[in-house]
Structure formats: C-alpha cells, structure tokens
Amino acid sequence: MTQLPTNPMPATPLLDKVNVPDDLKKVDDRDLPQLASEVRAEMIDAVSRTGGHLGAGLGVVELTIAIHKVFDTPNDRLIFDVGHQCYPHKILTGRRDRIRTLRQEGGLSGFTRRAESEYDPFGAAHSSTSISAGLGMAVAADLDGKSRNVIAVIGDGAMSAGMAYEALNNAGALDARLIVILNDNDMSIAPPTGAMSAYLARLASGRTYMGIREVGKKLTAYLGKTVDRAITRAVEHARGYVTGGTLFEEMGFYHIGPIDGHSFDHLLPVLRNVRDNGRGPVLIHVVTQKGKGYPPAEAAVDKYHGVNKFDVITGAQAKAKPNAPAYTSVFAEALVQEASLDDKIVAITAAMPSGTGLDRFAAVHPSRCFDVGIAEQHAVTFAAGLAAEGYKPFAALYSTFLQRAYDQVVHDVAIQGLPVRFPIDRAGFVGADGPTHAGSFDTTYLASLPGFVVMAAADEAELKHMVRTAAAYDEGPISFRYPRGEGVGVELPERGEILPIGKGRIIKEGTKVALLSFGTRLADCLVAAEDLDAAGLSTTVADARFAKPLDQDLIRQLARHHEVLITIEEGAIGGFASHVLHFLAEEGLLDGGLRVRPMVIPDIWMEQAKPEAMYARAGLDSAGIVSTVFKALGQKHSVGFGAAG
Numbered sequence: 001m002t003q004l005p006t007n008p009m010p011a012t013p014l015l016d017k018v019n020v021p022d023d024l025k026k027v028d029d030r031d032l033p034q035l036a037s038e039v040r041a042e043m044i045d046a047v048s049r050t051g052g053h054l055g056a057g058l059g060v061v062e063l064t065i066a067i068h069k070v071f072d073t074p075n076d077r078l079i080f081d082v083g084h085q086c087y088p089h090k091i092l093t094g095r096r097d098r099i100r101t102l103r104q105e106g107g108l109s110g111f112t113r114r115a116e117s118e119y120d121p122f123g124a125a126h127s128s129t130s131i132s133a134g135l136g137m138a139v140a141a142d143l144d145g146k147s148r149n150v151i152a153v154i155g156d157g158a159m160s161a162g163m164a165y166e167a168l169n170n171a172g173a174l175d176a177r178l179i180v181i182l183n184d185n186d187m188s189i190a191p192p193t194g195a196m197s198a199y200l201a202r203l204a205s206g207r208t209y210m211g212i213r214e215v216g217k218k219l220t221a222y223l224g225k226t227v228d229r230a231i232t233r234a235v236e237h238a239r240g241y242v243t244g245g246t247l248f249e250e251m252g253f254y255h256i257g258p259i260d261g262h263s264f265d266h267l268l269p270v271l272r273n274v275r276d277n278g279r280g281p282v283l284i285h286v287v288t289q290k291g292k293g294y295p296p297a298e299a300a301v302d303k304y305h306g307v308n309k310f311d312v313i314t315g316a317q318a319k320a321k322p323n324a325p326a327y328t329s330v331f332a333e334a335l336v337q338e339a340s341l342d343d344k345i346v347a348i349t350a351a352m353p354s355g356t357g358l359d360r361f362a363a364v365h366p367s368r369c370f371d372v373g374i375a376e377q378h379a380v381t382f383a384a385g386l387a388a389e390g391y392k393p394f395a396a397l398y399s400t401f402l403q404r405a406y407d408q409v410v411h412d413v414a415i416q417g418l419p420v421r422f423p424i425d426r427a428g429f430v431g432a433d434g435p436t437h438a439g440s441f442d443t444t445y446l447a448s449l450p451g452f453v454v455m456a457a458a459d460e461a462e463l464k465h466m467v468r469t470a471a472a473y474d475e476g477p478i479s480f481r482y483p484r485g486e487g488v489g490v491e492l493p494e495r496g497e498i499l500p501i502g503k504g505r506i507i508k509e510g511t512k513v514a515l516l517s518f519g520t521r522l523a524d525c526l527v528a529a530e531d532l533d534a535a536g537l538s539t540t541v542a543d544a545r546f547a548k549p550l551d552q553d554l555i556r557q558l559a560r561h562h563e564v565l566i567t568i569e570e571g572a573i574g575g576f577a578s579h580v581l582h583f584l585a586e587e588g589l590l591d592g593g594l595r596v597r598p599m600v601i602p603d604i605w606m607e608q609a610k611p612e613a614m615y616a617r618a619g620l621d622s623a624g625i626v627s628t629v630f631k632a633l634g635q636k637h638s639v640g641f642g643a644a645g
C-alpha cells in the first residue's frame, strides 16, 4: 500500500539510491514493490504541489520500473504515447530533483521531450504517435545493424486513433523488431468509447490473466523457436483461425497477455523473455488501474486525469476563485440553449467531453452528443456526413487537436461547402501544457480556405453571440475560437444575438491610432488605449470579430482616418493580420504612408508558463501594444508605459 506522503515527505530509502535506470539493476526484484510505493509517494507529493496529470502516471509506476529494470535504456528506446504518464519515468531517469518544477516556467515539461533528456527519445503530448515513431526507430536500428529494443507504451484511449492502426499495419508487414506495450486501464480522460474499448475489455476479461508459466511456455515456444520465422508465423496464423487470433495477431504482432500491469511477477519474466528471445513485432497487453495507489484518484479517475494543486490527505483540489465563467462553460451552456430550440443541432467531441464542456451538452441532449474517441479526423468527416443530411453539427475540438484533422476540414467540409460548425477551444497560449498544446495556427489554416467563415470571440458575451450565429449560419463551414480559462467578467445576454457575417465593431473612437483586435486581446487594447490617450495619442479600438470575411468597410475607415493601424491576434503569422495587410495593399491603402504594424504570436515555440506571462513575452499585452505604437511613430515613450523600450 502506498505510504501517502505527509509533511515532511516519508523516507524513500530505496528511491534515494535510484537516480538513473542503471541504479535499478542493483535493486533486487523482491524490493521493487517497495520502490514502486516510494515512487508513487514522490509523485503524489510532487503533483500535489505543481498540479498536472496524476491518474495516468500512478497507473504505470510498476510498468515503468519494470521496463527500466529489464531493458537497457537509453540505448533501448522507450517511447510513451501522449507522455502525460511519464512522471515516474522522469523520477527514475535523473529528473527527480526537478520533478517539483513540472509544467512551470523554466521547469520540466509535463510530457516527454527530446531536448530534456536522453531518456526521452521522442517528444509526445498529442496521442497515438508512439508506434509510428517506435517503428521508425526500430527500422533505423535494423538499417544501422544495431541490436536495440524499441518499446512503445500506448494507452487504450490512444488506441482509438487511426494513426495507431496505420503503424500496427506497417509494423506487421515489416516484421520489425518492435515491442508495443498496450497499457489498458479501461479509461481515456473519460470512460473510453468505441468498439475497440469493448474489444479490449473482452480480451482483458475473456482471456483471464495468463498463468506466468503458461506465458513463459508460450513465449519460449514462439519466440525461442529456432525454426524459420515464416513457419512460426504460419503456425500463429493457423492458431488464429482455430482459436480466433486477436486483432493484433492478425496484424502480424505476437500478442502476449493480458497480464497484470501492477505485478512484477508478471511483468519481469515477460519483459525478460521478450528482450532475450523476441524477434518481430510483439504486443504485450497489460491491464492497469488509472490512479492506482491514491484512493481519491482511484475513486474518481476522470477528475484526477488532470489536477490542480491538491491536498494529499483529502484529495481536495485547489479551486481558483473565478471572477467570470470559463469560456468553455459559456460555450457549453449557450449550445445547450440553442440545441433546446433546434433539434437539428448535434455535438461531437474527440474524447474530450469535459475539456470541451460537451459533457454538459450530453447531460441535456444525450442522443445528440457523440464522443468518437481520440479520432479528430473521423470527428470532422463524421460531422460532414451529418451536415450533408441537414443536421447542424458542432465539432468541438481544441485548436491544437484540430490540426490533426486539417485535410478532413479542407477535403470533406470546405470544398463541399458543408455547414459544419467548429467551436475551437484553447485558442492561443494554454499555459502549462506548453508548445504542443498552444492553439496558434487555426486562424492561419482556416481563413485561407475559400468559403470558410472564421470568427474569434473578444469576450464571453461575444462567444455567446457566436454560438447563436453559428447555429443560424447554414451557408457553409464556420468556426469561432476562444481561449482556455475564464472570461473578462462582462455581462452575459440571456441569449446570444445573430451577428451580421463579416461585420466588426468600433468600441471606442479616436483620431490618431487604431487598434484592431481579433479575439480576446481586445481587453489589452482597451488598457493600452487609455495609456495612449493619456500620452496625447488619441486611439480608436475596434473588434474585428471576423478574420473571414473581413469587414472591408471598417478597415478602410480605420486606414483612412488614422496615422497608425495596429492589428493584434492570439495566433501565428498568416492569420488575421495577413488578411488585413493583403486587403490594404490590394486597395492601395498603404500607398499614403499609413503605418501598419501586425502583432502576432512570434515565430518561436513558446515555452510553458502562465498564459499572461507568455503573452507578455510575446509582446501581445497592453505594454507591448503601447510600445509598438510608439515605435511605429518613431517616438520614445516614458517608462510609465510598460517595460518595452
């Protein structure tokens, strides 16, 4: 039983002697359960202070120890799918001293990262990439004539993404020396959906845990056989016909399991057997419990997937005192409201029901809410099929995860002009999840598509209007983006209004400087405008609302009646600013000396920090806006207007 940390931390006599995996080799197998208990306690204490992903890591403590004990990492490559379960791995690979810097500015990443450690051969965070990357490394080892084990640890949730099957399919065909460990805890973030999870459940329950002797015999019989592999594979295939091979065997993998992923008595002999005798692709099916060893996490697995700082003894998570509702909640409630008035509205999530707020939609409209699993490509084309039949699908995807479905957006939605609605949550910087989760590119990659309507909410009231507008808009695809976290505290309308498509709005009139915002930088524009007015630079603030179609009349008006025009957005180059600049150039509105400065997310991978710190570093806060205006005017400004020179 894990000795739960109290203050000070419980003694970790074994863990104190294990800094890197080589140290594990000196630990007796019989002492590994104690080591696992110490790793668990260390992780619980660390995450209680930092917040982060808890349940997944707790579920792979024994598995991680066993892999590092048996294999020769980092020469043997170990890849964690998604990477959110890598905290035990980081504790055991020379990063225990920094584990309490997790997901903080300048601290350890919350995922695996090549730049962080030689024990992280592949970065992750987006799911279902591990088998592909592992296969690449296995083939490279073959080509190099190197004898190297490559191990990909992938969860049952991540196995719901098509990319995983593309990789299995190719690995089986190549007969590559690849070890896939399927970590089956029967959970994604929420309970898993789809036929695959039912299949795995049957495998895990139907084939009771194989006796370790039986596993050993079977393995030796298969892996240790000296006969030609072709015969072995033929035997396996025939067995499949007789006993009904598993999906994985049919795809050319030797399938071992299910085995107990918390039992060293199961894990060690199997891993040693595979290490010593394995050839060709092997899939080891381990059954684990997400949140294992921490009762609050075991009792509420979905609530402890990602956690805030928490009290170790009670499990109570710290709750920020919101001064306004979260954008996600405003979106969810607005969509529930619209769907109550229109039964053609349906909602789709790709395994993120709570993150997108669609769990609330499902509670009210269960028959019209679909969780397709971690399958963003399918989600988009599934939505396109629904739209083709007259439904109004809202495919709610985080900006970063929508990237995975871009061809489906182009080919299945935009070219056909199908009215799929895209609520894009986590637009802009997201903070602790760092560069892999930043929502930086959706404006760039959507506004370049003919016929797409692309909106950004300036605040939570605007978000409510955009939900209503999207529900009413049937002419083609439409997207609206909004950031992670809370709104700005504006009053919410009872129901959103239908916005005139392609029309922005002027918030405050000025005469010299125009700040044209797309998204929630509007609040910083209003603060900057006060400073600029105080410095004698009369400033107009406008909210574009649309990157496509552009409000051309508004842009002409701003260009003709101001000396300086600043555009600002929570997105990379190629987005809103590019469309404005293109329009200004085409209309000759730059020929008269208008000073235009586009403010976008800089061309770097912004490291994790608090979002406001990331925007300040990007120069996209009020101080950065003021500084940009003064620079555009070739004027120095007093220190009082922010740090920028």
Ligand SMILES: Cc1ncc(C[n+]2csc(CCOP(=O)(O)OP(=O)(O)O)c2C)c(N)n1
Pocket: 056, 059, 082, 084, 085, 125, 126, 127, 154, 155, 156, 157, 158, 159, 183, 185, 187, 188, 189, 290, 350, 351, 352, 374, 376, 401, 404
């Ligand atoms: C492409 C993609 N979509 C969605 C997510 C969000 N996400 C992170 S972890 C997770 C569930 C993963 O489930 P599983 O692979 O079973 O791992 P477990 O948490 O159970 O250990 C999801 C949906 C993601 N990281 N990548």
Ligand SMILES: CC(=O)[C@@H](O)[C@H](O)COP(=O)(O)O
Pocket: 053, 082, 084, 125, 126, 306, 355, 426, 430, 433, 484
């Ligand atoms: C690992 C992963 O991809 C998710 O857990 C993600 O971290 C959730 O992000 P939010 O916390 O913004 O919902």
Ligand SMILES: [Mg+2]
Pocket: 155, 156, 157, 158, 183, 184, 185, 186, 187, 188
């Ligand atoms: Mg899982």
